[in-house]
Amino acid sequence: xxxxNKCALVTGSVAGLGYGIADKLASEGANLVIHGLExxxxxxxxxxxxxxHARGVLVHCADLRQVDQIEDMVRAASQEFxxxxxxxxxxxxxxxxxxxxxxxxxxDESMAVxxxxxxxxxxxxxxxxRQRGWGRIINMASVYSASATVNRIGYVTTKTALVGMTRAxxxxxxxxxxxxxxxxxxxxxxxxxxxxxxxxxRNKGIPEEEATRDYLAQRQPTGRFVxxxxxxxxxxxxxxxxxxxxxxxxxxIDGGWTAA
Numbered sequence: 066x067x068x069x070n071k072c073a074l075v076t077g078s079v080a081g082l083g084y085g086i087a088d089k090l091a092s093e094g095a096n097l098v099i100h101g102l103e104x105x106x107x108x109x110x111x112x113x114x115x116x117x118h119a120r121g122v123l124v125h126c127a128d129l130r131q132v133d134q135i136e137d138m139v140r141a142a143s144q145e146f147x148x149x150x151x152x153x154x155x156x157x158x159x160x161x162x163x164x165x166x167x168x169x170x171x172x173d174e175s176m177a178v179x180x181x182x183x184x185x186x187x188x189x190x191x192x193x194x195r196q197r198g199w200g201r202i203i204n205m206a207s208v209y210s211a212s213a214t215v216n217r218i219g220y221v222t223t224k225t226a227l228v229g230m231t232r233a234x235x236x237x238x239x240x241x242x243x244x245x246x247x248x249x250x251x252x253x254x255x256x257x258x259x260x261x262x263x264x265x266x267r268n269k270g271i272p273e274e275e276a277t278r279d280y281l282a283q284r285q286p287t288g289r290f291v292x293x294x295x296x297x298x299x300x301x302x303x304x305x306x307x308x309x310x311x312x313x314x315x316x317x318i319d320g321g322w323t324a325a
Contacts, residue, residue: 066094067305072146074098074139074190076129076182077156079110081255082205082293086153087114089297090304095151096121098142102128121146129156129182130174139189148197149190151304154183154227155205157220159257164218175219180226187234191243200243201304204231208251208319228315235313244312246303251319252281254290285320 073090077083079101087097091114099114101107104126111122123145127134142149158178160171183204194200209217210224227247234245252258266276281288296318302308303316317323 068151069094071095071150071304072098072142072148073151073153073304074100074142074149074186075153075155076100076186078153079103079106081257082250082253082296083153083155084110085293085297086155086300088117089294089301090151090153091118091120091122093301093304094120095304096123096146098123098125098138098145098149100125100127100138100156102126130177132181132185135182135185136189139186143193148193150194150197150199151201151203152186152190153203153205153300154186156182157205159217159220161216162218163216167218172219175223179220179223180230183227184230187230187245191234191238194243195238195241198242200238200241201308202231202234202243202245203300203303204228204245204247206231206247206249206315208249208317208322210247210249210315211317211323231315232313239312244303244308246308246311246313247315248296248299248303249315249317249319249323250296251285251291251317251322253293253296255293285322286325287320289320291318291320 073095075083075087078087078099091097099107099111107124111124114122125138127138158174187202204227206227207224209221210228213221231245231247262276262280266273299318
């Protein structure tokens with residue numbers, strides 16, 4: 066149990082990639098803070114994790130657009146577990162619109178959830194990590210932190226900025242026992258992506274299997290999804306002692322996407 070007595074805060078962890086990462090960290094002994102906007106879904110996810118791993122699991126439904134709610138989440142976690150040792154900034158919003166069609170409120174939401182929330186979780190947890198001489202901050206970036214695509218200006222901008230934040234935090238904490246890294250998945254079968262492919266299949270009148278093949282063929286040379294378990298394993302590695310000297314890194318796990 067490599068992470069026994071550690072506490073991991075994973076934002077956006079009710080389902081999909083965030084849940085997979087939380088499950089991996091719990092399997093290594095960590096207590097968890099599960100985060101999502103829907104209380105019922107979050108409680109169900111927490112119950113599954115408790116049953117599977119017999120770890121402490123706290124649920125919090127902070128609106129990451131609101132700094133006071135982020136502060137309350139961190140405070141509640143600290144009161145429950147005494148510390149926050151691992152922060153996984155995974156929560157994200159996506160708006161599939163061209164620049165001129167994206168509203169001011171949608172832009173602000175992207176900045177708040179995808180970028181500013183990661184800053185706030187870091188600034189609030191770094192002091193305790195420094196005091197204990199150990200910490201892990203992992204920002205879930207994207208292949209789109211190194212490239213761009215149309216109709217996702219908020220997503221591309223925030224993921225690119227997240228890499229810069231990662232490097233800055235890594236240098237500031239380099240001698241403290243804290244590491245900060247960015248993990249950049251390619252296309253992972255999250256509920257949002259699966260739903261998007263289903264919409265494409267309906268609009269084109271083709272089977273979902275064909276739409277999936279077409280979608281992935283444009284992205285990943287492997288022709289398949291990046292497994293959630295693979296991304297979670299990379300996060301687990303970074304949180305282990307083997308990850309002690311990995312900091313300020315931008316780590317793609319994308320089925321060859323960026324290589325192509």
